[in-house]
Amino acid sequence: APQPDPPYLSGLNPPQREAVLTTEGPVLVLAGAGTGKTAALTARLAHLVHTRRAWPSEILAVTFTNKAAREMKERVGRLVGAVVEGMPWLGTFHAIGAKMLRRHAELVGLQSNFTILDTDDQLRLLKQLITAADIDEKRWPARSLAGLIDRWKNRGWTPDQIDAAESEAYANGKGAALYAAYQARLKALNACDFGDLLLHMLVILRTHRDVLDQYQQRFKYVLVDEYQDTNQAQYLWLRLLAQERKNICCVGDDDQSIYGWRGAEVGNILRFEKDFPGAKIIRLEQNYRSTPHILAAASGVIANNAGRLGKTLWTEHDAGDKVQVIGVWDGPEEARRIGEEIESAQRRGTRLDGVAILVRAQFQTRELEDRFIAIGLPYRIVGGFRFYERAEIRDALAYLRLIAQPADDLAFERIVNTPKRGLGDKAIAKIHGFARATGVPLLSAAAQMLDTDELTPQARRSLGNFVGDVARWRGQLDALPHPELARLVLDESGYTAMLQADRSAESAGRLENLTELARAMEEYETLGAFLEHVSLVMDNDAAADTDKVTIMTIHAAKGLEFDTVFLAGWEEGVFPSQRALDEGGNASLEEERRLAYVAITRARRRCVILHAANRRIYGQWTSSIPSRFVGELPDAHVDQETTMTGGESLWRANWSERADPFADVARGNTRGPGWQRAMSGGFERTAPRVVEARASAISLGNRGRSDVELGQRVFHSKFGYGTIAEIEGNKLEIDFEHAGRKRVLDSFVSLA
Numbered sequence: 229a230p231q232p233d234p235p236y237l238s239g240l241n242p243p244q245r246e247a248v249l250t251t252e253g254p255v256l257v258l259a260g261a262g263t264g265k266t267a268a269l270t271a272r273l274a275h276l277v278h279t280r281r282a283w284p285s286e287i288l289a290v291t292f293t294n295k296a297a298r299e300m301k302e303r304v305g306r307l308v309g310a311v312v313e314g315m316p317w318l319g320t321f322h323a324i325g326a327k328m329l330r331r332h333a334e335l336v337g338l339q340s341n342f343t344i345l346d347t348d349d350q351l352r353l354l355k356q357l358i359t360a361a362d363i364d365e366k367r368w369p370a371r372s373l374a375g376l377i378d379r380w381k382n383r384g385w386t387p388d389q390i391d392a393a394e395s396e397a398y399a400n401g402k403g404a405a406l407y408a409a410y411q412a413r414l415k416a417l418n419a420c421d422f423g424d425l426l427l428h429m430l431v432i433l434r435t436h437r438d439v440l441d442q443y444q445q446r447f448k449y450v451l452v453d454e455y456q457d458t459n460q461a462q463y464l465w466l467r468l469l470a471q472e473r474k475n476i477c478c479v480g481d482d483d484q485s486i487y488g489w490r491g492a493e494v495g496n497i498l499r500f501e502k503d504f505p506g507a508k509i510i511r512l513e514q515n516y517r518s519t520p521h522i523l524a525a526a527s528g529v530i531a532n533n534a535g536r537l538g539k540t541l542w543t544e545h546d547a548g549d550k551v552q553v554i555g556v557w558d559g560p561e562e563a564r565r566i567g568e569e570i571e572s573a574q575r576r577g578t579r580l581d582g583v584a585i586l587v588r589a590q591f592q593t594r595e596l597e598d599r600f601i602a603i604g605l606p607y608r609i610v611g612g613f614r615f616y617e618r619a620e621i622r623d624a625l626a627y628l629r630l631i632a633q634p635a636d637d638l639a640f641e642r643i644v645n646t647p648k649r650g651l652g653d654k655a656i657a658k659i660h661g662f663a664r665a666t667g668v669p670l671l672s673a674a675a676q677m678l679d680t681d682e683l684t685p686q687a688r689r690s691l692g693n694f695v696g697d698v699a700r701w702r703g704q705l706d707a708l709p710h711p712e713l714a715r716l717v718l719d720e721s722g723y724t725a726m727l728q729a730d731r732s733a734e735s736a737g738r739l740e741n742l743t744e745l746a747r748a749m750e751e752y753e754t755l756g757a758f759l760e761h762v763s764l765v766m767d768n769d770a771a772a773d774t775d776k777v778t779i780m781t782i783h784a785a786k787g788l789e790f791d792t793v794f795l796a797g798w799e800e801g802v803f804p805s806q807r808a809l810d811e812g813g814n815a816s817l818e819e820e821r822r823l824a825y826v827a828i829t830r831a832r833r834r835c836v837i838l839h840a841a842n843r844r845i846y847g848q849w850t851s852s853i854p855s856r857f858v859g860e861l862p863d864a865h866v867d868q869e870t871t872m873t874g875g876e877s878l879w880r881a882n883w884s885e886r887a888d889p890f891a892d893v894a895r896g897n898t899r900g901p902g903w904q905r906a907m908s909g910g911f912e913r914t915a916p917r918v919v920e921a922r923a924s925a926i927s928l929g930n931r932g933r934s935d936v937e938l939g940q941r942v943f944h945s946k947f948g949y950g951t952i953a954e955i956e957g958n959k960l961e962i963d964f965e966h967a968g969r970k971r972v973l974d975s976f977v978s979l980a
């Protein structure tokens with residue numbers, strides 16, 4: 229009797245099976261998104277282990293992210309039982325490279341405990357070398373040199389392999405010499421950067437036959453996911469390791485190559501057949517992930533790229549909904565709309581874990597976060613800190629909190645010596661002791677201690693300045709618009725100067741974040757209202773393991789899938805990015821288009837694309853036009869919706885008068901012409917509702933209130949009627965009759 233299929237084979241289609249069962253010889257699986265490439269690769273791994281063709285430790289399996297590596301390990305574990313306890317060589321190129329290099333570090337002059345530098349350290353080091361070489365860093369930024377060295381390393385080039393033409397790209401031909409100096413410096417520090425993890429190994433494998441033999445013998449099988457995004461160095465490294473046994477299986481999709489800017493070369497796909505003659509090429513054509521509309525939309529967009537390998541995709545899924553395209557007025561409305569869509573889907577039973585919002589650039593996340601906080605929608609940000617958790621934002625907020633609320637001891641502690649004011653632990657401990665003994669806040673304890681002898685004269689002087697500064701800033705609280713005050717405080721406290729002096733790669737980003745913070749403040753009428761908003765943001769942290777929506781960049785979403793996907797900011801200049809547009813030429817534009825293809829194909833059931841007519845980028849309003857990729861979506865598979873029908877020309881006219889009603893309303897700028905117009909009922913659409921909510925907030929004032937009590941019935945303009953269940957300062961827990969328990973700001977409810 230025929231043996232039943234092992235579990236990892238059941239459910240695979242014939243070409244997938246072929247990819248699993250063709251264990252010997254080179255195999256290339258070339259197929260579109262969602263066709264089960266990763267699934268097949270995982271099954272292949274399970275098969276190799278299950279049939280004892282190799283021990284887990286004899287298989288080299290490369291994934292693109294650590295998360296993907298973990299998932300693959302788990303899936304194989306489930307498929308073949310607990311056999312795969314240790315899979316030491318399953319991981320990303322970086323992780324595997326680091327592990328190998330630690331074993332052979334001495335061969336390139338390092339010790340096995342070498343440190344791996346992050347980009348910050350890398351730039352600091354390069355700056356020192358640039359200065360030492362008497363090069364004007366303003367003219368030849370360290371960043372460019374870092375980029376250049378990265379590119380060389382991605383190609384597998386050591387300093388002696390850099391020719392004059394390449395070297396010319398930095399400081400009139402000093403590039404190669406600086407690269408050599410940098411490598412020497414790293415060696416002296418017993419350190420390497422990310423590029424070195426593979427480059428050093430490449431050098432070792434090329435120059436030490438015995439080491440190469442050892443690995444060629446060990447790795448009976450080599451498996452590679454997301455093959456289209458391997459760079460030259462990675463390719464050469466794989467080729468060396470697999471050259472002996474030639475049991476290498478790579479899976480990929482040329483249409484999803486999105487790391488060209490990091491040196492990935494789609495050409496590696498074409499080289500594969502040449503380097504591994506007789507390779508079996510397997511194509512998967514059935515897509516198991518998405519509905520036909522989603523698939524057709526993605527295919528329609530990517531069809532605009534030239535020079536594709538080309539492939540067919542089909543699916544058995546029901547047609548489902550068309551891809552929804554929504555045009556909105558501006559960024560905040562986009563966030564509002566996404567929030568509403570998610571909430572209504574949630575009422576229909578959608579789980580938040582199955583929902584993702586994908587953005588092209590990090591800066592797009594803040595508006596979404598703010599909105600989700602305001603409506604109490606749990607979310608997680610993948611890859612990157614949530615905006616209000618960044619150190620510089622927390623520091624800035626601490627200053628503002630202390631100004632708004634001098635009794636905020638946590639804020640005091642955070643910034644009393646940031647930037648450094650020469651206040652030691654001893655001085656701070658004394659202030660603490662005094663505050664405890666007298667029962668006053670730290671700031672007033674500090675003030676009272678200024679004319680005592682408890683502190684050293686030096687500590688008294690700097691503490692005196694600090695206390696004086698805070699008092700002066702408080703004095704300006706009502707005189708200055710609060711975003712202005714924030715800028716002033718950051719300048720006068722020396723915080724901005726501290727970041728400027730830092731000159732590391734990250735400090736530029738930190739300064740940008742502070743600008744973004746000031747911009748976020750503009751949307752709130754008072755400093756108090758803004759700080760309340762932020763404290764609600766922080767609260768969201770508490771909900772650790774609840775169901776959450778995911779916010780991430782498209783790059784980070786590669787290989788993943790979600791039932792519902794929102795694609796935000798499909799506008800020229802955001803997506804495709806301004807950088808791609810500025811560079812001109814087709815290469816970067818085509819890479820953006822592949823990114824669009826990746827984005828759409830993450831969706832299983834529902835895909836919603838949004839674009840806004842006005843967007844504020846780093847504090848600058850720009851009117852924007854929909855992304856060309858929106859235009860490339862095939863009509864038959866798209867439902868267009870624009871909330872600007874009819875009124876559009878009017879909106880634009882207003883815009884040119886700088887009478888943007890939404891911006892005025894959102895900022896509570898009752899003096900703005902847009903506000904006047906919105907209040908006089910000159911606008912339809914969503915304006916009246918927003919006005920209502922804000923108007924009630926304004927009439928009540930934003931500073932908290934004393935007329936609410938437990939059990940009281942209240943009305944909230946968004947959630948309707950409810951009963952107060954808990955009062956915590958200015959936050960209320962309310963059991964709404966229809967919306968359930970929500971946490972809201974007291975200034976947003978009225979007594980019913």
Ligand code: ATP
Nearest residue numbers: 239240241260261262263264265266267516517787
């Ligand atoms: P991407 O190009 O986005 O990385 P992929 O080709 O790697 O996609 P997978 O992630 O492996 O595709 O599979 C997509 C979805 O299809 C997954 O949910 C997977 O479980 C499912 N799937 C794969 N193969 C089959 C199959 N033979 N039958 C049913 N479902 C399948």
Ligand code: MG
Nearest residue numbers: 265266267787
């Ligand atoms: Mg995959």
